[in-house]
Structures are given as structure tokens and as C-alpha cells.
Amino acid sequence: MKRGKKILIIDDDARNIFALTAVLRAKGFASVSSPSAGEGIDRLRSDLEIGIVFMDMMMPDMDGYAAISQIRGDAALASVPVISVTAQAMAGDREKCLSAGANDYLSKPIDQDAMLRLLHSYLG
Numbered sequence: 594m595k596r597g598k599k600i601l602i603i604d605d606d607a608r609n610i611f612a613l614t615a616v617l618r619a620k621g622f623a624s625v626s627s628p629s630a631g632e633g634i635d636r637l638r639s640d641l642e643i644g645i646v647f648m649d650m651m652m653p654d655m656d657g658y659a660a661i662s663q664i665r666g667d668a669a670l671a672s673v674p675v676i677s678v679t680a681q682a683m684a685g686d687r688e689k690c691l692s693a694g695a696n697d698y699l700s701k702p703i704d705q706d707a708m709l710r711l712l713h714s715y716l717g
Contacts, residue, residue, distance in 0.1 A: 596641055596642070596643060596644045596673060598622075598623070598645075598716045598717075599622075599624060599640070599642040599643045599644060600623070600624040600625075600644070600645050601624070601625055601626070601627065601633060601637055601640075601643045601646045601647070602614065602626040602647045603626070603627050603629075603630055603633035603646060603647065603649060603652075603657070603660065604626065604647075604649035604678070605629060605649060605652040606649070607628070609649065609678075609701070610626045610628070613647065613678075613703065614626065616703075616705060620705075620709060623642075625640065629652065629654055629655070630648075630654065630655035630656070630659065630660035630663075631654065631660075633646070634660060634664060634667075637664065637673065638670065643673070644673070644674075644716055645673065645674045645675075645676065645712065645715050645716060646664070646674070646675045646676065647676050647699075648660060648661060648675050648676065648677050648678060648695065649679065650677050650678070650681065651679060651680070651681065657693075657695075658690075658693045661677070661693050661695055662693065662694060664694070665694040674715045675694065675695050675696055676695065676696060676697045676711055676715075677690035677693075677699070678699050678700075678701065678703065679698075679699075679700060680700070680701040681700070686698075686700075687700075696715070697711055697715075699711070
């Protein structure tokens with residue numbers, strides 16, 4: 594099933610959501626957000642316009658690693674690209690995110706040019 598081009602931001606920090614939403618809007622992208630992984634996964638299931646997920650990896654309750662595992666385990670969601678977005682930028686963190694099932698990785702603070710390249714490569 595073909596999904597849309599809306600971006601889902603899953604992050605427990607409202608400041609991160611606000612900043613990322615503002616940048617995306619300024620660049621012409623539509624986005625929605627969820628403050629928790631569980632709510633984000635529910636939103637991903639119900640909103641077929643979402644074509645890509647920006648997943649914060651460090652959240653209470655369910656972290657991004659567990660959330661990606663749930664997304665990859667759901668046949669209806671498994672093909673949706675997930676970009677891990679994390680402040681963890683130590684050696685090996687990118688590989689850890691990719692091995693957990695993320696399609697790609699952005700470290701905070703987000704490099705806008707890198708983010709735009711990823712969006713264009715996944716959303717066309």
C-alpha cells in the first residue's frame with residue numbers, strides 16, 4: 594500500500610518537536626507529532642499519509658529501539674522508513690540504531706542539509 598509524504602515525529606521533548614516542525618514547515622513538508630512511542634505507532638497505523646518516521650531513541654516508557662522493533666514486526670508498517678534521531682553521537686551509536694531496524698540516522702542537533710537529503714531520498 595502506497596503511503597503519503599507526511600512526516601511523523603516521535604519525541605518526548607516538546608522543544609525538539611517544535612524546532613523540527615518549524616524547520617520542516619519552512620522547507621514545505623507536512624508533519625505530525627506524538628510525544629510517546631506507543632501513541633506514535635498508533636498514529637502511524639491510522640494515518641496513511643505518513644510516509645516516514647523521525648524516531649527519538651531515548652524516551653521513557655518505550656524507547657526508540659523497542660518502537661522500531663514493533664514497527665518492523667507489523668506487516669502493515671514494516672516498510673515505512675524510520676530515521677533515528679538522537680543526541681547519542683558516540684562511536685557505534687549509528688550502527689546500533691541501524692541494527693535495531695532504523696533506515697538511517699541523524700544526530701542532534703540536526704544538520705538540516707543532511708535531513709533534507711534523507712527526506713528527498715525516501716519521499717522522492
